[in-house]
Amino acid sequence: xDSKVISATRNEQQLTxxxxxxxxxxxxxxxxxxxxxxxxxxxxVPGLHTARISPSKWAISARGFxxxxxxxxxxxxxxxxxxxxxxxxxxxEIQDRVIDDIERIEVIRGPGASVWGANAVNGVINIxxxxxxxxxxxxxxxxxxxxxxxxxxxxxxxxxQGYARVYGKFLRDESFTNILxxxxxxxWTSGRGGFRLDWTNTDGKHALMAxxxxxxxxYNENLxxxxxxxxxxxENVFLLNRVIKNGGNILARWNYNxxxxxxxxxxxxxxxxxVQESAxxxxxxxxxxxxxxxxxxxxPNEAHELTWGFNYRLSLVQLKPSTTNSILVKEYFxxxxxxxxxxxxxxxxxxxxxxxxxxxxxxxxxxxxNDIEIEPSARILWKAANQHRVWAGVSRAVRLPAxxxxxxxxxxxxxxxxxxxxxxxxTSDEVISYELGYxxxxxxRFSVDVAAYYNQYKNNLFGNLEFVSWYxxxxxxxxxxxxxxxxxxxxxxxxxxxxFQLSASVLDTHIRSFRKIPxxxxxxxxxxxxxxxxxxxxxxxxxxxxLDLWFRYADAATGVLSTQAIPGYVTLDAxxxxxxxxxxxxxxxxxxxxxxxHTEFYDGTGPNPLQVERMFWLQGSLRF
Amino acid sequence: xxxxxxxxxxxxLSVLLVVFPLTGIAQEKIFGEDTxxxxxxxxxxxxxxxxxxxxxDSHTTIEFCIIGRNPFGQTALEAIEGKPVKDKRLHVEVYxxxxxxxxxxxxxxxxxxxxxxxxxxxxxxxxxxxxxxLTVSDIPGFSNRGGMVTFIKSGDHIQFEINPDAIKQAELxxxxxxxxxxxxxxxxxxxx
Numbered sequence: 020x021d022s023k024v025i026s027a028t029r030n031e032q033q034l035t036x037x038x039x040x041x042x043x044x045x046x047x048x049x050x051x052x053x054x055x056x057x058x059x060x061x062x063x064v065p066g067l068h069t070a071r072i073s074p075s076k077w078a079i080s081a082r083g084f085x086x087x088x089x090x091x092x093x094x095x096x097x098x099x100x101x102x103x104x105x106x107x108x109x110x111x112e113i114q115d116r117v118i119d120d121i122e123r124i125e126v127i128r129g130p131g132a133s134v135w136g137a138n139a140v141n142g143v144i145n146i147x148x149x150x151x152x153x154x155x156x157x158x159x160x161x162x163x164x165x166x167x168x169x170x171x172x173x174x175x176x177x178x179x180q181g182y183a184r185v186y187g188k189f190l191r192d193e194s195f196t197n198i199l200x201x202x203x204x205x206x207w208t209s210g211r212g213g214f215r216l217d218w219t220n221t222d223g224k225h226a227l228m229a230x231x232x233x234x235x236x237x238y239n240e241n242l243x244x245x246x247x248x249x250x251x252x253x254e255n256v257f258l259l260n261r262v263i264k265n266g267g268n269i270l271a272r273w274n275y276n277x278x279x280x281x282x283x284x285x286x287x288x289x290x291x292x293x294v295q296e297s298a299x300x301x302x303x304x305x306x307x308x309x310x311x312x313x314x315x316x317x318x319p320n321e322a323h324e325l326t327w328g329f330n331y332r333l334s335l336v337q338l339k340p341s342t343t344n345s346i347l348v349k350e351y352f353x354x355x356x357x358x359x360x361x362x363x364x365x366x367x368x369x370x371x372x373x374x375x376x377x378x379x380x381x382x383x384x385x386x387x388x389n390d391i392e393i394e395p396s397a398r399i400l401w402k403a404a405n406q407h408r409v410w411a412g413v414s415r416a417v418r419l420p421a422x423x424x425x426x427x428x429x430x431x432x433x434x435x436x437x438x439x440x441x442x443x444x445x446t447s448d449e450v451i452s453y454e455l456g457y458x459x460x461x462x463x464r465f466s467v468d469v470a471a472y473y474n475q476y477k478n479n480l481f482g483n484l485e486f487v488s489w490y491x492x493x494x495x496x497x498x499x500x501x502x503x504x505x506x507x508x509x510x511x512x513x514x515x516x517x518x519f520q521l522s523a524s525v526l527d528t529h530i531r532s533f534r535k536i537p538x539x540x541x542x543x544x545x546x547x548x549x550x551x552x553x554x555x556x557x558x559x560x561x562x563x564x565x566l567d568l569w570f571r572y573a574d575a576a577t578g579v580l581s582t583q584a585i586p587g588y589v590t591l592d593a594x595x596x597x598x599x600x601x602x603x604x605x606x607x608x609x610x611x612x613x614x615x616x617h618t619e620f621y622d623g624t625g626p627n628p629l630q631v632e633r634m635f636w637l638q639g640s641l642r643f
Numbered sequence: 644x645x646x647x648x649x650x651x652x653x654x655x656l657s658v659l660l661v662v663f664p665l666t667g668i669a670q671e672k673i674f675g676e677d678t679x680x681x682x683x684x685x686x687x688x689x690x691x692x693x694x695x696x697x698x699x700d701s702h703t704t705i706e707f708c709i710i711g712r713n714p715f716g717q718t719a720l721e722a723i724e725g726k727p728v729k730d731k732r733l734h735v736e737v738y739x740x741x742x743x744x745x746x747x748x749x750x751x752x753x754x755x756x757x758x759x760x761x762x763x764x765x766x767x768x769x770x771x772x773x774x775x776x777l778t779v780s781d782i783p784g785f786s787n788r789g790g791m792v793t794f795i796k797s798g799d800h801i802q803f804e805i806n807p808d809a810i811k812q813a814e815l816x817x818x819x820x821x822x823x824x825x826x827x828x829x830x831x832x833x834x835x
Contacts, residue, residue, distance in 0.1 A: 021716045023739055030740040035717060180762065223763030276763045279710075279770045280744050318744035405721060462718040 020460040020510075026095075026125040026145040028366060028378060029134045029326060030316050038378060038398035038410035040066070040128040040456055040470035040506060046149075049118055051557050051567050053594040053608035053638070055162060055190065057124070057146060058111045062571065064126045065522030066470070066506035067142070068551060070573070070620035073629050074192040075112040075207035075238040078620045081128040081142040082472060083502045083526050083547050087622040090418055091450075093131060093139035096146040097230060098312070099270050099288045102138050104334045104358060105304050107421040113234055113264050113292070114146070115211060117170040117186045119158050119640070122149040128506065129472060130452050132416035133380045133396030136330065136362045140416045140450050141474075148230075151182035151217045157643045162608075164636025166192040181218040187211070194634050196616050198627045205629065209236030226274040233267035266292035281317035286310075302340045309333045324368040326380070332360045336422055356422045360386045376400040388420045389447055408458040416452070420445035448478040466510045474502045499531035516559035523552040546620065548587070550574035567594040578621065585628070588617045602642040610634045679801055680794055681719035684779055687792055688728050688753050690818035694775050697752060704734035706750045710767065711757030713737045714781065748774070756780040756790070764788060775814045787831045791815075795826075804828045 022034040022043035034041055042064050054060040058077045062069045068085045070078045080089040087108075094101040094109045096116075101109045124146050131139035154174040161169050168191060174184035193206035213232035219225070240260045270288035277283065293305035314328035337355040366380025381395035396414035403409050424445055453473045460466035477499055508522040526549050552572040560566055568591065575587040591613045596606035611617070611633045621628035688705060705728040713720065726733045738747070741760055748754075754776050756767055761782050768789045771778055778791045785793040786806035791813070793804040805825040810817055 021713070023712050025740075030742070031712065032739045033713060033717070033737060219762040221765065222769070223766040226762055276741075276766055279748055279767065280742060282740075282742055316740065316742050318742050318747065320744050321746045321750070323744075324742060405724070406717075460717065462721075463716060 020458070020466045021463065022123070024125055024127075025147070026127050026131065026135075026143050028368065029314060029328070030324070030368075035408055035458055035460065036376070036400060036402070038376070038400040038412055038456075039131075040454065040468075040472075042067075042126045042128075042468075042508070044124040044126070046119070046122060049121060049124075051565065051594065051596075052555075052569065053567070053592065053606065053610075054118065055166070055168060055636075055638075056115055057121075058114075060118075060121075060124060061126070061144070063520075063553070063555060063569075065468075065508040065553070066128050066504075066524035066551070067126055068547060068573070071631055072620045072622055073203065073205045073207075073238075073240070074195050075205065075236070076622075077111040078546070078622065079109070079111065079144075081126070082474065082504055083141065083528050085547050085620075087620075090138070091141035092144060093135055093142070094144040094146070095135075097148050097270065098272060098286050099268060099290065100308075100310065100332075103292065104306050104308070104336050104421055105292075105294070105338075105423055107418075107423065110264065110292075110294075112207060112209065112238070113236055113266065115188060115190070115209070115234070116146075116148060116213075116232075117158070117160070117172045117188055119160065119170070120148050120154060120172055120184070120186060120215075122147050122153070128470065129412070129454050130394075130396065130414040130416035130450060132394035133382050133414060134326070134364050134366060136364070136382045136384050136394065137360070137386070137392065137417050137419040137447070140418050148215065151184045151215045152176075154184045155182065158640065159643070160638065160640040162636050162638035165194050165632065165634035166190070166636055168192075177216075178218065180221070181216070183214065183216045185212070185214045194632045195629045196632055197629055200616065200630075203629045205239055207236060207238040209234060211235070224276050226276075227271070228274075229269070229271045231267065231269035233265075235263070235265040237261065237263050260296055263295040264293070266290070280319075281315070283313070283315040285314075286312045304339070305337050307335045322370050325366070326368075327363070327365040329363040330361070332358075334358045334360075338423075358387050358422070360384065360419070374402045376402075384419075386419050388445060392417050392419070392447060406460050410454075410456045410458075412452075412454045414452050414454075415449060417447040417449045419447050446478055448476065450477075451475045464512050467507070468509075469505070469507045471505045472503070476500045476502070501529045501531060503527045503529075518557045520555040521553070523550070525550050545577045546585075546622070548574035548576045548585075563598050565594070565596040565598070567592075567596075569593070573619070576620075583621050583628070585618050585621055588619070589613060590617075590631075604638075604640045606638045606640075608636055608638060675716075675719075676796065676801065677715045678719040678722055680781065681715040681723050683794065683801065683803070684753065684755060685723040685726055685728075685733060687777060687779060687817070687821065688733060690821045691753075691777050692816045692818075693752060693777075694814050697775055698729060698731075702750065702752075703731065705729065705731045705752045707733055707735045707753045707755065708743070708747070708751035709735065709737045709755045709757060710743065711741050711759035712739060714755075714757045714759075748776075751776050753777045753779060756782065756785070758782050764790075772813070777813075777815055777817075778809070786828045789830045792825075793828075802826065806830060 020035055023031050024034050024037045024041045024043060025031045027037045027039040027041055034043055044060055044063060048063060049060045052060055052063055058069060058079060061067055061079060067081045072078055072087055076087055078085045078087055078089055080092050084091055090107045101114055103110055127143040129142060131143035135143055151174055154172060155176060157173045159171050168189050170188040172184055172186040177183050189210045191208045195203040195205055197203045211232060211234035215230040218227045240262055268288060268290040272284060272286040274284045288310050290308040295303045310332040312330045316326040318324045335355055335357055362382050362384035364382035369377045371377055378398045381393055384392045394416055398412035401409045456470040458468050504526040506524040511519045526547055554570045556568050558566045571590050573588055576585045578584040590611045592610045593612055594606055594608045596604055598604045611631055616630040616632050618628040618630050720735045723733055724735050754771060758781060760767060764782060780790055781794040786804040789809055791806055791809045795802045795804060803825050805822060806828050808829060
């Protein structure tokens with residue numbers, strides 16, 4: 020409860036006094052979870068459905084409509100948006116860092132569009148890396164077992180107030196079996212490297228930060244062999260498809276502390292990404308993004324804190340589909356699509372009196388697909404008593420259509436009816452969200468955090484099947500829907516050396532009406548479990564020995580077709596660590612201990628769902 | 644923990660603080676470093692004299708302003724919130740993102756600068772210098788750079804450095820009882 024949160028208002032504030040459903044994963048939480056990648060760490064967020072589809076694919080979303088193409092979460096890494104204009108969501112497999120370089124991960128459930136803009140519909144995930152002054156010591160991590168990898172970071176001081184670090188990371192994960200229990204053959208191998216520089220001038224008024232990453236990853240998908248009895252040849256429609264994803268990014272930010280009452284920042288980033296599919300006939304898709312962002316916060320008087328800013332994003336999406344993919348070829352040919360997006364936002368945090376804080380703001384955005392999109396938000400925080408906080412909010416957020424969205428002008432039963440949104444004809448889908456929350460904490464021993472929401476969606480566009488074989492009957496087409504949900508987390512530290520966290524969330528989705536067309540989607544609410552629960556416990560058995568146990572439960576999901584139903588499951592993860600001194604840590608980690616294999620999520624993109632296996636690995640970390 | 648117990652612990656701490664120079668082995672186990680720093684900060688407020696202009700009726704509380712991330716934790720702040728100082732009550736305000744209006748600043752009696760603001764410390768001290776505000780921090784070398792009171796963690800102890808010149812310049816005075824416990828330092832890097 021002592022954490023700070025920047026993602027709710029773009030300004031740092033106390034977690035306890037945040038008028039939004041916020042959760043912070045600390046570096047220590049990540050370390051003790053045994054996570055080797057970012058998505059694994061996100062599993063600990065109450066109310067965030069984090070399900071693994073294959074070694075490289077994840078479905079991560081809060082408050083419903085989850086899927087491989089989950090398109091309602093805005094994910095940021097050090098201020099850089101990870102929302103892919105091709106995927107209309109996040110390619111989770113390519114988002115990684117040396118785990119020790121992550122300072123914290125903030126997760127806001129609920130809209131964040133009034134400051135972040137479009138696509139922050141159901142939530143914002145903000146991955147924040149450490150300042151390079153905090154990584155002056157080197158670190159090396161090696162792990163091996165059912166998955167293996169290595170991470171190396173070297174940091175140093177380069178000037179009086181200048182610091183730098185470089186990192187490299189390698190990961191190979193070949194877990195997962197298919198439904199017959201055979202190796203799924205979808206192993207994910209990736210390598211990446213990057214840097215961060217921080218520099219501050221002598222009077223502390225100006226600070227510069229620059230960082231960059233490059234990465235390369237390979238996996239196989241839709242391997243038909245041994246998937247089902249009688250299917251064992253490459254002649255099957257589900258060919259072994261070798262997918263290569265690579266890219267890089269570079270970001271620079273300037274912070275200017277004009278005075279005690281005013282500070283501003285400007286940020287520029289460039290991001291490039293390419294995915295190549297090379298079955299018999301390669302297709303490739305790539306995008307380039309240039310984004311400029313400016314923000315100014317100032318306090319004109321005691322009662323108000325005003326923040327305003329603007330953002331411009333240019334994205335280029337180039338599609339070079341495989342000639343075997345008749346729909347894509349017909350629609351696109353090789354072509355580049357340009358997207359411009361410009362937005363301004365303004366926000367006032369008004370301390371009405373000692374007990375009540377009101378935050379009102381809106382973003383106004385212009386995009387290829389719309390004239391202007393208004394994304395307002397009004398939130399109130401009531402400091403009801405010492406250690407008791409009540410908050411409420413109403414907000415609107417939109418998801419902007421992407422060029423790869425599908426539309427159709429004939430009934431889906433006919434052939435070749437699908438078209439892509441290349442002429443920017445689709446309208447945004449929107450949510451109006453009503454939220455209510457309560458927090459209580461008693462010192463650092465006990466805390467309760469509860470949030471309830473009612474969301475009204477209109478013109479929902481739940482993503483599509485991207486560039487893969489698909490079945491028209493699986494497509495659903497929703498116009499209006501509502502979700503109602505409750506999320507709760509309790510943290511209890513009975514003694515210094517023990518910590519428990521119990522969390523649970525329920526979700527109830529109602530489809531109010533279906534559309535006749537023109538927007539066509541493959542993602543449906545039927546893939547969301549209606550109930551999620553987790554219990555995490557951490558014990559410092561001695562000064563040197565740590566034990567962590569983590570239970571998770573996900574309710575059954577019906578699936579779009581009955582054959583796609585995912586039964587409910589329970590998993591148990593454990594970590595036993597020995598820290599003989601402050602620089603060395605050895606950990607033995609096991610995942611899914613209670614079950615040799617189970618399916619967490621099925622998105623219909625392979626012939627059958629894949630299954631997460633029981634896994635063990637040893638991990639050693641050394642600081643030098 | 645009962646209120647009575649809290650008060651008793653606090654009283655015992657106060658006695659220890661004044662009677663024994665710079666101890667802290669036992670108390671830190673009880674309170675934790677954060678709470679202890681918050682309590683020390685309150686102690687400094689008790690032993691500081693502000694010019695009349697900061698104590699007149701326009702100030703209904705003694706404002707303890709934290710610039711940057713709250714380094715004490717919520718619990719520690721609650722331990723000092725509302726405590727009496729010079730016939731007024733101490734009120735803690737956290738400016739997490741480091742932005743506060745001129746007006747808010749004028750209301751502050753004590754400003755605690757969090758380590759999150761280390762890099763812009765020179766600029767912060769510059770803006771604070773003309774005012775009769777007690778500046779406290781746990782940024783290493785804070786007092787040498789023109790700040791007034793610095794917490795230092797040496798082993799398991801919390802000690803502090805005081806820059807008497809900086810206090811005098813700000814037209815404040817701090818009780819000799821506190822000064823005797825501190826390591827006195829001078830501003831060495833003027834204007835940096």
